[in-house]
Amino acid sequence: MLYFNLAWRNIWRNKRRTIITILSIVVAVFLASVMRSMQEGQYTDMIENTVGTFSGYIQIHADDYWDDKTLDNTLVATDSVYSKIQAEESVRAVVPRLESFALAAGQNQSRPAMVMGVDIEAERNLSDPEKRIQSGSYFGKNDERSVIIGTELMQRLDVQLGDSLVLIGQGFRGMSATGLYEVKGTIAFPNPQLNRNLVMMPIETAQYFLAAEDRLTALSIILDDTEQVDRTVSNLQSKFSDDYEVMSWETMMPELTQTIEADRGSGLIMIFILYIVVGFGILGTVLMMITERTYEFGVMISVGTPRLAITLMLGIEILLMALVGTAAGIVVSIPIAWYFNVNPIQFSGDIAAVYQSYGLEAVLQFSMEPVVFYSQAITVFIITLVFSLLPLIKASRLNPVEAMRS
């Protein structure tokens, strides 16, 4: 208590120095937290754009489908399969899909297309196509002969709403697949590749077109808690060990994970530089604090104050300032991150084009994950203590005679 009391009073003895020290900690936590919030928000967007709104966090395929994506490697999802998946606590929805490739032809142009059969109701849980419709309308009950195509594909094929579209491809087990459909609408995804290639149709229509009755290429799974991906994958793998392959989005899209990791790495380098700058700032302030009081410490050691007590007193001073600084840093960071979480930054022009070229929405939404803030606060707190160690050791090793001569 004696040393705490001393430390507390010393903190307020030189208010300007204390405020500068605390401010440097606040600024460090603020910059690091906001930077991380922005980055993590961006990664969440990337994942949401590609995983949360298209592929799903987990997919179940027939064995070997992922390595050899042909209709011959499709599965038939029985009620029992659905039951087993939905028995998992974190599963919110299961979305069946049948995907293949075909040649799409309008009156004058033809283009390669990705044919995607969707359950028109279940799909609302994943890509929510109705919201992405650019022209025309989403599928209704009697639209078994209709397709919705990507905006860019529509331009390339030079077709209009209501025009006919011919699809020619290969169906299940080599069957010939041909069909004539009406263009009911156009759709746009953040992913430009989809906009160039996608032909969406009701799943029954796709199964008929591809001669793959009841067959699916994938069951996409949506989770309530994205933190549960690994656990759910593991549980499902044990349930479907022999017949199906259960894959997480990280396994299916390693390039996305790598892109995020690479970007996170460069972000960490920036933050590391920030830490170093802050660390040396703190080192300078604490060194100044100790140098100013060298004479005083000399006197204290002379009259019999144990060196450990001086270290303890200074340690408490630094600890208190670090605690106040990191707490204030979090308090200042949260409103900023919250504001940009609620009101994401909408990019336009060239920046938007760059985002779209990566298949991302041109929106930057900050993350409000608690870990973003407390991890930065803890890191800056530890940096403060580590960079204060040297001055503390210096103070504890003072020679009283030399100190009093200073």
Added chain:
Amino acid sequence: MRYAHRAESNYEYSNSTKESSDECYAAESMIPGVNTHPMTQIEPETSNLKKMSIITTTGLTKVYNADQVPVHALRGVDLTIDKGEFTSIVGPSGSGKTTLLNIIGGLDEPTEGKALIDNTDLTTLSDRKLINFRLHHIGFVFQAYNLIPVLTALENVSFIMQMQGRSSRECREKSIDLLKEVGLEDKINKRPSELSGGQQQRVAVARALASKPAFVLADEPTANLDSVSTAELLDMMLELNEREEMTFVFSTHDQRVIDRARRVVTLVDGKIDTDEKR
């Protein structure tokens, strides 16, 4: 090694006797007519303690290697100071006064020779034990007062006792008594910045006495004081010296202090030139 071991033992003995006398000794001992200082109470030779040496230096030599050129600050100083003496160490600048005080105060170590304080050879103590020894055996008064600026007068005095591990209540009561003793009972809650130089030096004396030291070492204690404050401080210290047999050792240039000292040791070029007892 044998000698060193004996010296350490003496130190332990010295500590234990001081602790055993803690309950008996109180700051009240400074109150006129009450003489309960531990040094006058301990053990069989109590009656002989008055003649006991508090400080003994033998062949004390200190050489500083300033830029490779050796500077002889002390050249074999033999000095004995008995309990109850009021001694001024004087001499021109560079004569070795401060070095001598630093060594007998356990703040510096000699190049050669021994410094025995309270029968303990300081040269044999580790840094940690030396700090502890200073805490329990030596009271310091500095030229610039050197109180802890964030503590009140009362807290400055009780700080030393708290470090000695005494209870808060005891520290507070004894600190108040000591501040009364130095005439500052109405300033106990003032911080150093709210006190005059003379008052700060009185608090410093109270702080020096708080540890119940074997002697008080004062380095130019009046250098920053005006005539009135100097006279008052000297009166107070002389009274403590006479009444409590508190040993005071000064280094000073101040003729007012020299005039009132009972013994004046003059150092010239690191050697004792004269040693005058009055």
